[in-house]
Amino acid sequence: METIRILLCIGHQLCFTxxxxxxxxxxxxxxxxxxxxxNQPEGYQQGDEIVCRLNESIYGLKQASRN
Numbered sequence: 001m002e003t004i005r006i007l008l009c010i011g012h013q014l015c016f017t018x019x020x021x022x023x024x025x026x027x028x029x030x031x032x033x034x035x036x037x038x039n040q041p042e043g044y045q046q047g048d049e050i051v052c053r054l055n056e057s058i059y060g061l062k063q064a065s066r067n
Contacts, residue, residue, distance in 0.1 A: 032057055 011018055037051045 031055070 008018065032054060036054045038054060040046070040050055040052055
């Protein structure tokens with residue numbers, strides 16, 4: 001925490017702008033550039049062989065860290 005405070009003080013003295021980022025939920029809000037389909041999760045079965053298209057990335061996708 002001491003290092004972060006020092007960096008924020010230096011940034012303030014040099015008139016830098018600072019932004020806050022929530023790293024824990026960053027993976028959940030990334031938009032996918034390509035289409036990704038998954039099988040329906042358990043409990044959501046509405047028919048045979050139905051798949052879902054993801055609109056946003058989720059944990060475990062290879063594309064999640066790039067988004």
